Amino acid sequence: MFRQCAQILGQRDGGEHHADGAKYPVTFIAASAFEGAKINGVVLPSTLKEIRLKAFWRTDIKELVIPASVKRIEGSAFSFCTSLTKVTFAGVNMELIEGCFAGCSKLQSVTFPATLNKDMTYDMFRDCVMLTTVTLPKNLRTLLA
Numbered sequence: 294m295f296r297q298c299a300q301i302l303g304q305r306d307g308g309e310h311h312a313d314g315a316k317y318p319v320t321f322i323a324a325s326a327f328e329g330a331k332i333n334g335v336v337l338p339s340t341l342k343e344i345r346l347k348a349f350w351r352t353d354i355k356e357l358v359i360p361a362s363v364k365r366i367e368g369s370a371f372s373f374c375t376s377l378t379k380v381t382f383a384g385v386n387m388e389l390i391e392g393c394f395a396g397c398s399k400l401q402s403v404t405f406p407a408t409l410n411k412d413m414t415y416d417m418f419r420d421c422v423m424l425t426t427v428t429l430p431k432n433l434r435t436l437l438a
Contacts, residue, residue: 322348324367333376337363344370357381364388368414372396378423382406387430392416402426409433 318340325347327335333353337344339360346367353376359366361384371377373396380400385407394400395416401423412435418424429436 321345324348325350327352343367346370347372349374351375355379358383360384366390366393368392368416369395372416375399378402380404386410390414390417392419394421395419397421399423404428405430405433407431412436 319338320340321343322341322345324345326345328347328350330352333355335349335354335357337358337360339362341360341363343365344359344363344367347369348367349371350369351373354371354374355376356379357371357377359380359382363382363384364386365388367389368391370391370393371380372393375396375398377394377397378399378401380394380403382405386409387406388410390405390409390413392413392415394403396419398420400418400421402425405428407430409430409432412433417436418427
């Protein structure tokens with residue numbers, strides 16, 4: 294969708310997509326939607342429920358707040374975002390978080406939601422060499438390598 298895009302300009306409209314005069318809430322970000330785009334920041338809408346495979350793979354995002362509305366993050370969604378330093382999950386419960394921060398070499402801090410309905414999967418923090426602080430869900434049983 295926006296692969297290799299150098300700049301995205303737009304207005305903050307509360308997470309709505311406007312088409313044909315109608316408003317449609319943004320509920321998911323498609324697989325590879327921003328893969329490789331030269332964006333360094335993103336404000337995710339409060340209507341968002343899913344972030345799919347490689348949605349922001351290899352972007353230049355620096356910090357990230359995942360809204361409470363997000364319940365699923367698929368594999369490699371933020372992998373190889375080498376400028377990413379901090380991630381905060383605003384919600385208290387999520388259904389699924391698949392390995393999504395591998396290769397984020399400047400990532401220092403991640404605060405996960407308080408509860409997670411499934412265990413975290415593969416490659417969550419592979420090659421996150423600067424990681425110093427991780428707040429994990431209270432009910433987490435397994436964090437796979």
